[in-house]
Amino acid sequence: MLPDRAFFYALADSAxxxxxxxxxxxxxxxxxxxxGFDPVTAxxxxxxxxxxxxxxxxxxxxxxxxxxxxxxGLDREHIWVIDPIDGTRAFISGVPVWGTLIGFQSGGRSVxxxxxxxxxxxxxxxxxxxxxxxxxxxxxxxxxxxxRALSDAILFTTxxxxxxxxxxxxxxxxxxxxxxxxxxxxxxxxxxxAAGHVDLVIESSLKPYDVGALxxxxxxxxxxxxxxxGGRPEAGGNIIAAATADLHEQAIAILAG
Numbered sequence: 001m002l003p004d005r006a007f008f009y010a011l012a013d014s015a016x017x018x019x020x021x022x023x024x025x026x027x028x029x030x031x032x033x034x035x036g037f038d039p040v041t042a043x044x045x046x047x048x049x050x051x052x053x054x055x056x057x058x059x060x061x062x063x064x065x066x067x068x069x070x071x072x073g074l075d076r077e078h079i080w081v082i083d084p085i086d087g088t089r090a091f092i093s094g095v096p097v098w099g100t101l102i103g104f105q106s107g108g109r110s111v112x113x114x115x116x117x118x119x120x121x122x123x124x125x126x127x128x129x130x131x132x133x134x135x136x137x138x139x140x141x142x143x144x145x146x147x148r149a150l151s152d153a154i155l156f157t158t159x160x161x162x163x164x165x166x167x168x169x170x171x172x173x174x175x176x177x178x179x180x181x182x183x184x185x186x187x188x189x190x191x192x193x194a195a196g197h198v199d200l201v202i203e204s205s206l207k208p209y210d211v212g213a214l215x216x217x218x219x220x221x222x223x224x225x226x227x228x229x230g231g232r233p234e235a236g237g238n239i240i241a242a243a244t245a246d247l248h249e250q251a252i253a254i255l256a257g
Contacts, residue, residue: 002078003059003104003112005127011054012116012123015047015084015100020118024094040088044068047084047100055080067209079105081212086115087158087186096120097188103212110234113213115191124191126216131194144223144243145196150177150250153199153243156189157181167204167238170228170255174202177254190214190241194221199243200251204228206236214241224248228255 022043030040048068055064059080063073066082073079080102085091087098096119104112115124122135124142133142147153155178163171175181178200185192187210192198194217211225211233218225218241225233225241230252233239240255242248 001059002106002128005125007054007058008102008112008114008125009123011051011102012100012114012118014050014054015102016116016118018046018050019043019085019091019100023091023096023119040068041085041092043091044085044088048082051080051082051084051100051102065208065212067207077107081105081110081209083187083209083213086210087188090184090186095184097185099187099191101187101209101213103209103215105212105234108234109232110212110215113216115187115213115217117188117191122191124194124217126213126220128216129220131217131221133195142195142221144194144218144221145199147199147243148246150174150247151179153178153180153247154197155181155200155202156185156192156198157183157202158186158189159183163204170257171202171204174200174251174254177250187214190218190225193223193241193243194218196221196243199247201241202239202251202255204238206239208234208236211236211239226252228252 045068048066063076063079065071083101085098086101091098100116102114103110112128113126125132131142189201223243228238
């Protein structure tokens with residue numbers, strides 16, 4: 001038995017009960033990275049614990065890959081991929097562009113996924129065939145924008161500082177060709193791409209839990225998401241998401257040098 005929308009929403013609700021009450025409250029932050037800054041809050045850990053509890057009760061035979069707790073059963077056919085707060089820096093800054101990412105893999109491929117933004121009340125969900133939006137303005141199926149030229153594209157990345165020097169050169173080479181670029185929206189940018197508001201997202205050094213839920217969201221909306229060398233993105237790494245195959249081809253040619 002595979003999960004349905006109701007179960008994904010139940011997982012999101014369980015996470016929301018842990019994250020939203022802590023948002024904009026000065027939540028305690030722990031730094032996970034010696035010599036740098038990789039923040040985690042009590043909300044991150046509590047939300048993932050809540051999600052895992054429901055999965056383990058309903059689907060004990062499934063594996064779980066998460067950011068905050070130990071992975072289990074990564075050799076199993078079905079695996080959940082969880083990032084309880086993607087965009088923790090946004091979360092601790094009071095900016096509502098973080099989200100809870102819940103992805104589902106079957107046979108090593110991401111097939112379903114949810115991005116939940118509790119503060120705005122928005123959910124972006126890929127059901128295995130189509131992508132959907134639900135929020136204050138209703139519910140609807142979503143599609144990427146028919147953008148086929150870099151000169152017409154809107155480009156997002158979380159920050160230009162995430163790139164290594166040689167990666168930054170390639171990223172900025174793409175940036176110089178687009179109509180508009182913006183920074184700082186983490187997983188929210190991919191959701192906006194799926195909904196037809198953004199055309200390109202380019203990032204580097206992502207973990208599997210950073211993209212697991214977003215892959216089907218982009219693909220079921222008609223977009224393309226790969227690594228910079230055109231490979232499958234489930235393992236993370238340097239990632240590009242594009243509204244159309246034409247746009248993806250043009251951007252990836254530049255990223256490849």
